[in-house]
Amino acid sequence: MSDLDTAFSALSDPTRRAILGRLALGEQTVMELAQPFDMSQPAISKHLQVLERAGLIARRVEGAKRPCRLAKGGVEAIDQWLAMLRKALASNYDRLDAVLADMKPARGRRKR
Amino acid sequence: MSKLTLETEGEKYVVVTRRFAAPPEAVYRAHTDAKLVQQWMLGPEGWSMPVCICEAKPKGKIRYEWANGKGRGFYLTGEFIELEPHRRIVHVERMHLPDATPDNHIETRFEPDGNGTLMTMRMTLPDLETRTGMLSSGMEQGMETSYVRLERMI
Numbered sequence: 001m002s003d004l005d006t007a008f009s010a011l012s013d014p015t016r017r018a019i020l021g022r023l024a025l026g027e028q029t030v031m032e033l034a035q036p037f038d039m040s041q042p043a044i045s046k047h048l049q050v051l052e053r054a055g056l057i058a059r060r061v062e063g064a065k066r067p068c069r070l071a072k073g074g075v076e077a078i079d080q081w082l083a084m085l086r087k088a089l090a091s092n093y094d095r096l097d098a099v100l101a102d103m104k105p106a107r108g109r110r111k112r
Numbered sequence: 113m114s115k116l117t118l119e120t121e122g123e124k125y126v127v128v129t130r131r132f133a134a135p136p137e138a139v140y141r142a143h144t145d146a147k148l149v150q151q152w153m154l155g156p157e158g159w160s161m162p163v164c165i166c167e168a169k170p171k172g173k174i175r176y177e178w179a180n181g182k183g184r185g186f187y188l189t190g191e192f193i194e195l196e197p198h199r200r201i202v203h204v205e206r207m208h209l210p211d212a213t214p215d216n217h218i219e220t221r222f223e224p225d226g227n228g229t230l231m232t233m234r235m236t237l238p239d240l241e242t243r244t245g246m247l248s249s250g251m252e253q254g255m256e257t258s259y260v261r262l263e264r265m266i
Contacts, residue, residue, distance in 0.1 A: 014245060021244025025123065036241060084250035086118045088155055093116060093130050095152035099142055100134035 010054035
C-alpha cells in the first residue's frame with residue numbers, strides 16, 4: 001500500500017478521526033484519550049498504532065507513559081477537512097451572491 | 113477573492129464569516145424565504161433541493177431535502193428558536209444520513225458593513241467528537257472522488 005492508501009484507510013474510521021480531533025487541542029496520554037470514547041485502553045491503543053503507522057500521530061516516551069501528539073500528516077488531514085468544508089460553503093455563498101443580485105431590482109421598485 | 117472564513121474555536125464551536133454586497137434585510141430574507149433558500153443552499157455541483165420547508169418563526173420547522181438526480185439523496189431537519197428580523201437567526205439542525213447526527217445549534221448574525229452585510233455564523237456542537245465528525249464529513253466523499261479518479265488513471 002502506498003503512504004496515501006495507508007493514511008486513507010487509517011482515516012476511514014470515525015473513532016480514529018475523533019482521536020485526531022482531540023489531539024489537535026494538544027498532547028494526550030492513552031488514558032486521557034480513552035475517557036471520552038467509552039472504550040478500553042487496549043482498544044484505543046490499537047487505533048493509535050494504526051494512526052502512528054500511517055504517520056498521522058507521533059508518540060514519545062515519558063516514564064511509563066507514551067503521550068501522543070499530531071504528526072505532520074495528522075495536521076494536514078485536519079487542514080484538509082477544514083478546506084473541504086470551506087469549499088462547500090464557499091460555493092453555496094457564491095450562489096447566494098447571485099440570488100442577492102437578482103433581488104435588488106425588486107427591492108428598488110418597492111421603494112419610493 | 114476569498115471572502116469566507118471558517119475557524120474552529122475551543123472544543124465545540126465553529127465560526128464562519130462572509131461579506132455580501134447587499135443590505136442585511138436582503139441577506140436575512142435569502143435565509144428565511146424557502147423559495148430563495150432553495151436557489152442557493154445546494155452543496156456540491158449537480159445537487160438540487162426538491163423539498164424546502166422553512167417556517168421562519170419561533171418553533172417553526174426546517175426541512176431541506178437534497179437529491180443528485182441519480183437516486184441519491186439526504187435531508188436535514190431543524191427548528192427555529194429565535195428570529196430578530198434582518199439581524200439574527202437562532203436555529204438548531206441535524207443531518208439525516210440516514211441516521212440523525214447530533215444537534216448543531218447555530219446563531220447567524222447579519223450586521224451592516226458599508227453598503228453590504230457581514231454575516232457571522234456561530235455553530236455549537238455538543239462536544240469535540242461531534243465537531244470532528246462534522247468537519248470530516250466531507251472526507252469520505254472526497255476520498256470516493258479521488259479513488260474514482262485513480263481508477264480511471266490505472
